[in-house]
Amino acid sequence: MILDAAGLAIPGRLFDVSLRIAAGELVCLVGPNGSGKTSLLHALAGIGRPAGEVDLDGVDPRTLGPAQRPRYLTYLPATRDVPWPLLARDLIALGGGEATFPALELDGLLDRRVDRLSTGERSRVLIARALAPRPKLLLLDEPTANLDPLWQIRLMELVRQEISVGGRAALVAIHDLDAALRYADRMLVMDRGRIAAESLDGPHVAAIFGIERANGKWRPVNPLADPQSLR
Amino acid sequence: MTARTSGLLWLALVAAFTASLLVPLHALLEVDRGLASAVLVELRLPRALLALIYGATLGASGGAIQALFANPLASPDLTGTTSGAALGAVVTAYLFGFAAPIALSIGSVAGALGALVLLITLAGPKAETATLLLSGLAISALAGALTTLALALAPSPFAFYDAYDWLMGSLIDRSLDQAVFAAVPAILVIALLLRLGPALDRLALGEEVAQSLGDNIARLRLMVICLSALGVGACVAICGAIGFIGLIAPIFARRLTRGHPGRAIMASALIGALLLSLADLTVRLAPIGRTLPIGVVTALIGAPFFLWLVAHMRWRLSA
Numbered sequence: 001m002i003l004d005a006a007g008l009a010i011p012g013r014l015f016d017v018s019l020r021i022a023a024g025e026l027v028c029l030v031g032p033n034g035s036g037k038t039s040l041l042h043a044l045a046g047i048g049r050p051a052g053e054v055d056l057d058g059v060d061p062r063t064l065g066p067a068q069r070p071r072y073l074t075y076l077p078a079t080r081d082v083p084w085p086l087l088a089r090d091l092i093a094l095g096g097g098e099a100t101f102p103a104l105e106l107d108g109l110l111d112r113r114v115d116r117l118s119t120g121e122r123s124r125v126l127i128a129r130a131l132a133p134r135p136k137l138l139l140l141d142e143p144t145a146n147l148d149p150l151w152q153i154r155l156m157e158l159v160r161q162e163i164s165v166g167g168r169a170a171l172v173a174i175h176d177l178d179a180a181l182r183y184a185d186r187m188l189v190m191d192r193g194r195i196a197a198e199s200l201d202g203p204h205v206a207a208i209f210g211i212e213r214a215n216g217k218w219r220p221v222n223p224l225a226d227p228q229s230l231r
Numbered sequence: 232m233t234a235r236t237s238g239l240l241w242l243a244l245v246a247a248f249t250a251s252l253l254v255p256l257h258a259l260l261e262v263d264r265g266l267a268s269a270v271l272v273e274l275r276l277p278r279a280l281l282a283l284i285y286g287a288t289l290g291a292s293g294g295a296i297q298a299l300f301a302n303p304l305a306s307p308d309l310t311g312t313t314s315g316a317a318l319g320a321v322v323t324a325y326l327f328g329f330a331a332p333i334a335l336s337i338g339s340v341a342g343a344l345g346a347l348v349l350l351i352t353l354a355g356p357k358a359e360t361a362t363l364l365l366s367g368l369a370i371s372a373l374a375g376a377l378t379t380l381a382l383a384l385a386p387s388p389f390a391f392y393d394a395y396d397w398l399m400g401s402l403i404d405r406s407l408d409q410a411v412f413a414a415v416p417a418i419l420v421i422a423l424l425l426r427l428g429p430a431l432d433r434l435a436l437g438e439e440v441a442q443s444l445g446d447n448i449a450r451l452r453l454m455v456i457c458l459s460a461l462g463v464g465a466c467v468a469i470c471g472a473i474g475f476i477g478l479i480a481p482i483f484a485r486r487l488t489r490g491h492p493g494r495a496i497m498a499s500a501l502i503g504a505l506l507l508s509l510a511d512l513t514v515r516l517a518p519i520g521r522t523l524p525i526g527v528v529t530a531l532i533g534a535p536f537f538l539w540l541v542a543h544m545r546w547r548l549s550a
Contacts, residue, residue, distance in 0.1 A: 042439070045439075045443035046442065046443065047439050047442040047443055048442075064445055066429070066430070066433060066444045066446060067445075068445075069443075069444055069445040073443070074443065074444075075439070075440065077437065077439045081437070082436065082437060083434075083435065083437055084301050084435035084436075084490070084492060086435055086489075086490050086491070087489055087490065090489060090490070090491065094432055094433055094435065094436055095436065095440070095444070096444065129436070129440075139443075
C-alpha cells in the first residue's frame with residue numbers, strides 16, 4: 001500500500017473515512033454533489049485542520065513543509081480561477097516542479113499570463129502544476145472539467161501513464177461516470193460524507209445516483225425526477 | 232529582479248540619500264563648520280533616514296498586504312491601517328503628550344492593528360476589490376472622524392496645532408533618536424516580511440493550493456497583519472500619516488519580478504524608500520517660500536495614479 005489513511009474527519013462534511021490505495025492504482029471518487037469528495041481530497045492534502053491519520057509511503061505528508069510536500073502529494077482544486085496574474089511558466093514552477101511538462105503541450109502557453117488564457121488552456125497549466133513535481137499521490141478534483149473531448153482522453157491516459165511506475169498513485173474526484181468506469185482501477189462512491197460503496201459495476205454505481213443506461217445514454221431511473229417528464 | 236536592476240535601484244537610493252544630505256549645498260558651505268555639521272547631523276540626517284525607513288516600510292507592508300489580499304489595490308492607507316495608526320497616536324498623545332515616543336508608538340501600533348482586524352472582520356480574508364475598498368473607506372472615515380473629534384476636544388490650541396501638523400505627515404524636525412526609534416521596528420518588520428516572500432508567492436496559486444503545498448495560511452495572514460501594523464504604526468508615530476507610497480511602490484516593484492508578489496517585497500521596499508526620498512526632495516526644493524507637508528505631496532502625486540489604476544482595471548474588466 002502506498003497510502004493508508006484512517007479516521008479522516010472534517011466536522012459536518014466528512015465522517016471517519018478510511019481508505020488504502022496501492023502503488024500504481026488509479027482510484028476514482030464519485031458521488032452526488034455535496035457528498036464529500038472534495039472534503040476527502042482536502043483531508044488528505046492537509047487543507048484545513050482535518051482529523052485522522054495519513055501514512056503516505058511511510059510519512060504523514062501533512063507534517064511536511066513546502067520544500068518536501070510536493071514530492072509526496074499535490075492537489076488540483078476544482079476551481080480554475082487563479083487569484084493572481086502570473087505567467088503560466090511561473091505558476092508551474094511555484095508548485096515545486098519543472099516549469100515544463102511536455103505531454104500537456106504547453107509550448108505556446110508558458111509565457112502567457114494565466115488570466116489571459118482560455119479556461120481550457122488554463123486547466124492544462126493548472127494540471128501541469130499538479131503533475132510536474134511527480135508526487136507519490138496525485139489528488140485531482142475534476143481534472144477533465146473544461147477540457148475538450150480529445151484532451152479529456154489524453155489527460156486520463158497521461159495520469160494512468162504517470163502513476164504506472166515509481167510507486168505512485170492517483171485519487172481522482174470525477175462526475176463523468178463513463179470516464180470513471182473506463183479509467184479507474186477502483187471506484188469509491190461517496191454519500192453524505194462517507195464512502196458508501198466500492199464498485200466497478202457500472203449499473204450498480206449508476207443506481208446509487210438514481211440513473212440507468214438506456215440506448216447508450218444515461219437517464220433518471222425515476223421518471224418523476226426528470227424535468228422533461230413533468231411537462 | 233535581476234542583479235542589474237537591483238543594483239540600479241540601490242544606486243538611485245544612495246543618490247537620493249546623498250542628495251537629501253547635501254541639497255541645498257550653500258547652507259553647508261556658507262556658515263561656519265560647527266553650524267554646518269549641526270545642519271547635516273541634526274536636521275538633514277534624521278530627515279533623510281526617516282524618508283528611507285518610512286518609505287521602505289510602506290513599500291514592504293503594501294507589497295505584503297497586496298499579496299495577502301490578492302489585490303493590487305490593497306495598501307496600508309486604503310485599508311485604513313494608516314488612519315487607524317494616526318487615531319491611536321492622537322488618542323495616546325492626549326493621554327501622555329507628544330513627548331512620550333514609546334507610548335505614542337504603542338498607541339499607533341495598536342490603532343493600526345485594530346484597523347486591520349476590523350478590516351478582516353468586515354471584508355473577510357478573501358475580500359473582493361469593492362468590499363475591501365469600501366470597508367477600508369469606512370474604517371478610514373471612522374478613524375478620521377474620531378481623530379477630528381479628538382482634535383476638536385484638544386485641551387489647548389497648541390496641542391491642536393501640534394497634532395494637526397503631525398497628522399499631515401512630516402519628516403521635518405525629527406531628532407536622530409526619533410529616527411532610530413522608527414528604524415528599529417521598521418527594519419525588523421522588513422526583514423521578517425522578506426522571509427514571508429516565498430509563502431506569499433505560493434499564496435498566488437490560491438489558498439487551497441498553498442495549504443496543500445504545506446503553508447499555514449492562518450499563520451501567514453496573522454504575521455502579515457501584525458508585521459505591517461507594527462511597521463506602519465512605528466513610522467506613523469514619528470512622522471504622521473503619509474499615503475499612497477504603500478500602494479504605488481509594490482505595483483512598480485512587481486514589474487521587476489514578473490508579477491511575483493512575494494519576491495517583489497524587496498524591490499517594493501527599495502522603491503518605497505526611493506519615492507519618499509524623492510517626494511521629500513521635492514518638498515524641500517519646491518519654490519513656494521514655505522514647506523509643504525510631505526503627505527500632501529505624496530497624495531497629490533498618488534491620487535491621480537490611483538484613479539488611473541482604477542480606470543485601467545475597469546477598462547480591462549469591461550474589455
